[in-house]
Amino acid sequence: MRDKTAFKQVFKIKGGDFINAGESSIKIRNILKEIGIEANIIRRVAIAAYEAEMNVVMYAERGLMNVIINAKNIILRVEDKGPGIEDIELAMKPGYSTATEEVREMGFGAGMGLPNIKKNSDHFDIRSVVGKSTRLEMVFNLNGTKD
Amino acid sequence: MILKEIKELLGCEILCGSDKLQIDVKSAKASDLMSDVLRFSGPGKLLLTGLTNIQVIRTCDIAGICAVIFVRGKQPTAETVELSKNCDIAILKTDLSMFESCGILYNNGIRGVTIESKK
Numbered sequence: 001m002r003d004k005t006a007f008k009q010v011f012k013i014k015g016g017d018f019i020n021a022g023e024s025s026i027k028i029r030n031i032l033k034e035i036g037i038e039a040n041i042i043r044r045v046a047i048a049a050y051e052a053e054m055n056v057v058m059y060a061e062r063g064l065m066n067v068i069i070n071a072k073n074i075i076l077r078v079e080d081k082g083p084g085i086e087d088i089e090l091a092m093k094p095g096y097s098t099a100t101e102e103v104r105e106m107g108f109g110a111g112m113g114l115p116n117i118k119k120n121s122d123h124f125d126i127r128s129v130v131g132k133s134t135r136l137e138m139v140f141n142l143n144g145t146k147d
Numbered sequence: 148m149i150l151k152e153i154k155e156l157l158g159c160e161i162l163c164g165s166d167k168l169q170i171d172v173k174s175a176k177a178s179d180l181m182s183d184v185l186r187f188s189g190p191g192k193l194l195l196t197g198l199t200n201i202q203v204i205r206t207c208d209i210a211g212i213c214a215v216i217f218v219r220g221k222q223p224t225a226e227t228v229e230l231s232k233n234c235d236i237a238i239l240k241t242d243l244s245m246f247e248s249c250g251i252l253y254n255n256g257i258r259g260v261t262i263e264s265k266k
Contacts, residue, residue, distance in 0.1 A: 019226065022205035029209065043211065047185050050209045054202075107198045107206070112182035119186075 025049035164237025
């Protein structure tokens with residue numbers, strides 16, 4: 001890290017925009033590379049960001065992805081305006097999916113997104129209001145991983 | 148094995164990245180599910196897939212894969228080819244099926260990537 005001042009940036013994600021889906025995550029990955037974050041952490045952040053970004057594109061109207069980089073950790077917050085998740089426990093179950101046929105044809109919607117995000121982050125929190133929004137928070141420690 | 152040998156073994160046509168044929172490939176992933184590709188986050192540099200949309204390239208970019216082989220004679224979209232140029236990812240295609248392609252590569256020493264934990 002260059003200094004201890006937090007770096008913060010917000011990325012807009014458009015629901016249904018499958019052409020540009022993933023671009024914000026790639027930008028975040030490039031920022032982390034530039035700062036000189038460890039490759040293993042970059043890979044985990046990039047995968048989690050990409051899965052979260054794809055979720056917004058697949059299910060929501062629009063969303064914002066916030067990335068905050070501190071001396072201790074990287075925080076990703078993804079908030080969307082969309083249908084929300086009725087049963088979060090069920091949504092976290094590997095293989096459970098409500099994806100449309102269009103999404104599945106693109107190779108997504110296999111019900112691995114949220115479990116994959118959880119697996120790659122050191123701390124994961126998901127909150128949702130049905131019919132309104134979903135908010136994910138992922139934290140990645142910079143000084144060693146949780147396992 | 149270098150990518151050039153893989154190209155010859157599978158009778159591939161190069162669609163993008165003819166300057167990358169010297170890439171050394173030891174392991175590969177084969178899937179039509181992009182979330183699975185993201186789960187296999189090991190050292191595999193090659194992906195075999197039957198999906199040809201633009202998200203395949205973005206997934207490879209995120210997962211650190213540097214070459215893609217489209218199987219079953221699938222032709223990627225123009226956007227997919229264009230993005231792979233920008234991402235520095237080589238793309239090839241073969242008329243062989245996924246099963247045959249994987250079998251040939253395995254017989255020639257290429258191994259799979261097991262799902263790994265966080266590290």
